[in-house]
Amino acid sequence: MTRFDAPAPDAPAPARRGRPSKKSAAGTGDTRESILDAAEDLFSKHGFYGVTIREVAREAGVDTALVHYYFGAKRALFDAVFLRRAEVWNAERVDAVNRYAREAGPEGMTFEGLLEAFLRPPFEWSLKGGPGWKHYSALVAQTNANPTFGGETMTRYFDPAARRLIELIKLMMPEAREVDLYWAYHNLSGALTLTLGETGRLDRLSGGLARSGDLESACDYMVRFAAAGFRAVCGSEKTRPESPAA
Known part of the structure; x- marks a missing residue:
């Protein structure tokens, strides 16, 4: 790099x-x-x-x-910057979840295993890929929260990997409503990009007890948190909590 x-x-x-x-x-x-x-x-x-x-x-x-x-123009330069690493990042994520699904089989897949496969590549690149990948992670975090063109940019470069993850979750939880699946993924996407941005917010909030640069721990926590979140949000009608009264 x-x-x-x-x-x-x-x-x-x-x-x-x-x-x-x-x-x-x-x-x-x-x-x-x-x-x-x-x-x-x-x-x-x-x-x-x-x-x-x-x-x-x-x-x-x-x-x-x-x-x-x-x-x-500048926007074409920005798109070239965004695409260069998105291709690597997302190809590895899709390969990882497909490999996990193939090896585990439909009956053996778990949320923890699937999310570990999906989340580990971006964390690994940010940990070991050099300063360029740190810059890219921060750029993705900014873009995901940009109301002007962030949604369009993330859709263009990241939706194929996200849709593959959701397809595999549907196999594990066929009773889940699609709207619940998308809300659950939306929450995961925000947590992932904010965490990879390494803003230092966690360090200050925890008084140094937890460090935003500790990406090994961050990935482990996120897998557990997201797995529990998908189960809570996308459970069957019998297990899904009722919405609070208006």
Whole structure:
């Protein structure tokens, strides 16, 4: 993963402005990745509206025209940042739940086993994938809570994995109402992205007893919490608590 070191004191002068030549733009892909890394870092700290193309170019050490050459407008750059790791993250989650379902069989699946398979990949990437994955986790947390375009972005990149999880839960609990399944997943999604954002809120609230950076423990707690939540929310009509009177 890319390290974000401070620039050398005698950094070379920026490249000449204007559209880059085809020769300079058709490199090995390192420049494109550097731009994505820089944009990911900045978006994760300042949000979509708090970052300019010029700032991304300066962070990446390239000319602004090169950012436009590769990505066009800022929203296209943001989408490229979001897609790059979403493909890895969600492919691993779908593979993990499919493998668990195949190995456990319809009668052997449990909420704990299924949710462990679904949740472990994003926690593992954030734990061991380097600073880029930390930035990405924070960016996903911001985006999931963004009322302007967050819902559309999360739908585009994350719904296939979410729908596969819900399909498998339906096999385990065929009596569950679909509306309950979606509400249960909604609560899990919010808890997951907030936790992966590592905001430090938990540290301050608990006086240091629990640490938001302790992602190993966070995943274990979330599996248990979400399993109990799905059972409580999606139980059969006989076991589901009645709604309180209006």
